Amino acid sequence: MHLTHFGHSCLLVATDQARLLFDPGAFSSGFEEARDLDAVLITHKHPDHLDLDRLPALLQANPGATLIADPGSAEALTSAGLRPHLATPDAVITVAGLPVRAVGGTHAVIHPDLPGLPNVGYLLAEGAFLHPGDSFVVPEQAVDVLALPTAAPWMKLSEAVDYLRAVQPRLAVPIHEAVLAMPRMHYDRFTELAPEGTRVRVLPRGEATAV
Template sequence: MRIVHFGHACVLLEIGDTRLLIDPGTLSSGFEALRGLDAILFTHAHADHLDLGRLPALVDASPDAVIVADPGSAEQISDHGLNCRTARPGDVLSSGDVRIDVVGGEHAVIHPDLPGIPNVGYLVGHGAFLHPGDSFVRPERPVDVLALPTGAPWLKAAEAVDYLRAVRPRVAVPVHEAVLASPQLHYTLFERLAPEGTEVRVLRHGEPAEV
């Protein structure tokens, strides 16, 4: 599997001939040049995961790509005149030969006084990769590569470490780091406290990596 991290929550997965883009949002860059996508997936409706301004051009560049999104994002995407399939927890989707399980359902709590919103995670390729969006969802099957949330108003570093230890992936790829001035501090913490057998691998933005 090849992964390209475009900063923050946005990643491109290439599994065989299938190309999946997850969460192209306002804090990510470089995904605009992509062509030949099979699917564009969104975990939730926050702008750092869903850039409605750049989405139409992205779709025009990959006209055969299927858009898949949580209920909140799907409504906004449809309001912009784009076709979108709504993903709900428990759904099993496919893109080419790649299976995609929809997991989770709710965004992590930022503060009790703020209303909650839908958030789905995508477990791709029978557990080959998990993007949890803004949540600490724990799927029932083992995860090989985890997109590990690093910094956000809804998490603290200790919670991210506990999530890493609970999932115990072979590789953890830190994402959701754009809100931090010095994400390397968190990366070092992950490396020190990762469970045995887990490699924390920080990807250079925009550069393909075999994982």
């Protein structure tokens, strides 16, 4: 498996079977040039995960890509004239022979006075890779590679560490870092406090990295 981080929550996951792009949002760049995609997957409708301005051109350049989205994003995408495949919690969607399970279902709480919204994480091939979106979902299956949220209005560092320890992946790759001026401070704590057997690896921006 190769991962390419386009900043914040946008990741390209390339396996022997499929090329999947997750959360092409407004805080990310470079994903516009991705080609030969089999699917574009959206965890939720916040603009840092879903850039409705750039998404249509991306899909036009990748006519074979299936657009997959949570219920909240699906509504916004349909209103924009796009046709997403709806990902409901626990649904399994097969992309180029690769099973993708939607997990979770709800965005983490930002503040009790703010309305909640749908959020689905995506689990590949029974645990090969997990992108949780904006949530702390812990699937029943063991996870090999975890896209680990680093910082957000809905979380603090200790919660990210607790989530890392709950999932216990072989490898954690930090994402959702664009809200920080110095994300390295968080990355170092992840490395220091990771559970035994888990390695933390910061991906170089825009470069395919074998994991």
